[in-house]
Amino acid sequence: MKILITGASGLIGQALSGELQRLGHQTVAAVRRTPLNDKEVQWDPRNGVMSPEAFLGVDAVVHLAGAGIGDKRWTDSYKKEILESRTKGTSLLATTMAGLATKPKVFLSGSAIGIYGESDTTTFEENSAAGTGFLADVCVKWEEAAAPAAQAGIRTVFLRTGIVLSPKGGALKKQLPLFKLGLGGKFGNGKQWQSWISITDEVNAIIHLLTSNLSGAVNLTAPQPVTNAEFTKTLAKVVSRPALLPIPSFGPKALLGAELADALLFTGQKVMPSALIADGFTFQHSTLESALRDLLKK
Numbered sequence: 090m091k092i093l094i095t096g097a098s099g100l101i102g103q104a105l106s107g108e109l110q111r112l113g114h115q116t117v118a119a120v121r122r123t124p125l126n127d128k129e130v131q132w133d134p135r136n137g138v139m140s141p142e143a144f145l146g147v148d149a150v151v152h153l154a155g156a157g158i159g160d161k162r163w164t165d166s167y168k169k170e171i172l173e174s175r176t177k178g179t180s181l182l183a184t185t186m187a188g189l190a191t192k193p194k195v196f197l198s199g200s201a202i203g204i205y206g207e208s209d210t211t212t213f214e215e216n217s218a219a220g221t222g223f224l225a226d227v228c229v230k231w232e233e234a235a236a237p238a239a240q241a242g243i244r245t246v247f248l249r250t251g252i253v254l255s256p257k258g259g260a261l262k263k264q265l266p267l268f269k270l271g272l273g274g275k276f277g278n279g280k281q282w283q284s285w286i287s288i289t290d291e292v293n294a295i296i297h298l299l300t301s302n303l304s305g306a307v308n309l310t311a312p313q314p315v316t317n318a319e320f321t322k323t324l325a326k327v328v329s330r331p332a333l334l335p336i337p338s339f340g341p342k343a344l345l346g347a348e349l350a351d352a353l354l355f356t357g358q359k360v361m362p363s364a365l366i367a368d369g370f371t372f373q374h375s376t377l378e379s380a381l382r383d384l385l386k387k
Contacts, residue, residue, distance in 0.1 A: 090299065091146050093130065095119040095178060096153030096199070100258035101250075104292045105151065112296070117147070119154070134178035139185050149195040149299050150186065153248075154178050155231075158201075158224070159353050162346045172227050175199070179234035187241035196238045197298055200247040202284055202310060204228035207356035209280050214363040215249070215306040224352055232306075244304050248295065251310035251360060255288035256384055260353075264324065265385075271330040276354045277338050279318025284310040284360035287380040290372050294362075297370050308362045315377050317357070327381040 092109060096102045097118035106116045119132045119139075130143035134154070144150075156174040161167045179198055186192055205213040206220015219229050232247050239245040254261045267273045286294075286309055294309050315323070325332035341350040362370075374380035 090148040091115045091117065092299070093117045093119060093144065093147045093150045093193070094153065095132070095151070095182070096155065099153060100255055100288070101253060101291055101295075102153050104255070104288050105153075105295055108292050108296065117143075119143070132178075132181065134174070134181050137177065137181050139181050141185060141189055144186060144189055144193060147193050149197065150182060150193050151197045151295060151299075152179060152182055153199050155199060158203075159345075159349065163223070163349045168223060172230065175227060175231040176234045179231060180237070183235045183238035183245075186243055187237040192241060192243055195244045195246070195299060196235065197246045197248055197295060198232070198235045198238075200228050200232050200249045200306070202249050202251045202308060202358055202360045203352070204232070204249060205358045205360065207281075207352075208358055209282065211359065213308075213358055213360045215308055220358075222352070223348065239304075244302075246298050246301075246304055247306045248298075249306055249308045249360075250291065251284040251286050251308070251314075253288055253291050254285050254380055254384060257288075261384075265328070268324050268328050268330055268332065271332070272334075273321060273325055273330070273332040274334045274336045275318045275321040275332070276336050276341070277317075279316055279321065279335065281317050281355060281357035282314050282359040283317055283320050283357050284308075284314040285320070285377065285380070286311050287374040287384060289383070290374055290380075293373065294365060294370060297365070297368070301368055303364055303368055307364045308360050309365070310360045310362050311372060311377070311380070312362055312366065312375050313377065314359050314361075320377065323377045324381060327378065327385060 120129050132139040156170050203224030206225045321332050
């Protein structure tokens, strides 16, 4: 297959591109600068510009681009950037593909489990209603922007991704130095759910969905979510260090801002990958300990 990927330089995009190439597929990265070779095509999501020629011979599109949720404090301007970096790019891809004479067969469009809102008691599946709050609103509009592709008959899947575990990036990379020093700890009371997935299973699930018949929402999370207290205890065990002191909310809230700290650290949701399981996908890492031990030995 020839697969066009946005966000190819990110944590998931790099791992996905490498694995697809290893399997013999051809990948093409959408970049904002001038392409350096025939493995890149140019797009300008901010201004809504992308040539139809970028899709020549493309069988599938995997859309992973978007401003980082936790990269900056949530000022009004950065919240606007988070939203528009997702909706404008998705809309550009969807409308351009919809107008092609020969269309890609599948559009795997990024989304996130933040769409369900926060809860310590509810278990969320793909048919659960959208929640409330900034992240939920972003995810709803993000998915709605893909409508032209689906209406044009392109099989469209929303990759509702959880916390991706990798020592090369994301939350785990930031936590590891502290945990290795014995300074890790649960956030607040530790009761908030963390619906995680290893980078290995994230990549394998996306590849599975390229040839699956699934469409619509698909949760990309491991089948055994854990509370933050369980996550902390397990990570400390794997790195053979104690994790005794809880981290009160006032520190991260002062550093990150209350809204961002609550969304990323002190609230969560218990999300099950029901669609993937029903579709026969096999997880390499069903438990957190197996995932961490495998990831951290590499």
